[in-house]
């Protein structure tokens with residue numbers, strides 16, 4: 001393709017994207033001229049594989065409020081995809097970043113030593129109980145690291161993960177991911193057998209909880225280990241404590257205990273992907289604590305760096321005993337990310353955020369359940385702490401992704417940021433510092449959006 005072709009292609013794309021936003025939500029009425037200009041230019045230079053649900057062009061943010069480039073304010077139930085747990089422009093995080101910025105940004109921690117990543121590792125050990133930390137830069141990299149450690153440690157070649165799982169998009173992690181086929185088509189995979197997660201609202205086995213006895217978990221032992229993949233060939237089971245991208249699916253209390261037992265009984269490693277659920281998102285530091293389960297390996301990223309890129313893989317010393325040179329990277333242990341992360345964790349601890357998360361989460365779920373009375377399209381409200389999903393359905397309980405998208409866009413018009421997940425779910429993952437007033441105002445606005453989207 002020569003340059004002319006490319007620019008023609010881009011122009012086509014630009015028109016399509018602007019047209020799309022115009023037709024879908026009336027872009028001109030909603031966002032200002034600066035936003036429109038930036039979106040137009042963005043389409044010309046940014047890879048088309050990223051998809052935006054509505055035309056938000058951010059400029060600045062504070063706490064749980066985001067301001068767009070034309071000055072309009074939004075109440076944010078997205079938190080940069082469950083990242084800004086300590087709130088935007090957190091003073092303590094900013095101070096830690098500035099102090100580190102004055103000293104040094106990056107050192108190549110894979111080759112040298114430095115204090116900030118060490119201090120953070122000690123804090124992670126204190127919060128999680130795991131004795132060893134491996135640093136990387138994102139969720140998918142943390143999952144890759146866990147896959148490699150499991151392969152290296154067990155000398156086995158295969159994995160088990162779950163339908164609706166999302167573990168990242170690099171090729172290893174993508175093999176575990178099983179959320180939307182678009183994410184996987186045309187890409188090769190490491191062998192992974194997928195099995196049913198406890199999606200009780202739409203039980204894949206058509207059973208009822210609790211009489212089902214979490215049969216979905218038991219299938220790992222009763223079906224997979226007997227018919228498809230022996231435990232002797234299984235390096236690890238990867239699991240999200242609550243499925244995130246796949247639909248904010250909260251399993252019943254026994255589910256993770258049962259998976260843990262099966263892994264222990266069959267000598268298979270259990271890896272908890274807490275990339276989205278970790279860092280106090282559901283109340284405790286790790287979401288697995290809600291289920292009284294401890295995985296052999298835990299992955300964290302997203303909220304850990306308070307907006308700066310960082311990922312970690314946590315495990316105990318006897319498991320993470322691979323020798324120098326087996327795995328490393330350039331930016332892991334980045335000084336700025338480490339300083340931001342430590343300050344953010346210390347802030348959240350000091351604020352006793354776990355209690356606030358539980359109370360605020362219960363309040364938001366309660367209000368969403370009240371909305372169910374007037375809006376039967378809200379089929380299910382579920383969540384733990386501030387990881388809450390509302391599943392949007394038709395009158396026969398089948399999924400309604402079109403209405404879900406309409407609600408999300410109408411909310412945007414009202415000044416509320418929401419994102420979808422799964423096939424038909426709206427996710428609520430606000431900054432953990434969101435105040436009662438902000439949450440209530442956001443939900444009042446959502447009610448208006450629901451009225452318009454269901455007319």
Ligand SMILES: Cc1ncc(COP(=O)(O)O)c(C=O)c1O
Nearest residue numbers: 138139140166167168244275276
């Ligand atoms: C559970 C989970 N694992 C892994 C990832 C991948 O993280 P990243 O986008 O930082 O690569 C995500 C991202 O949404 C996630 O939710």
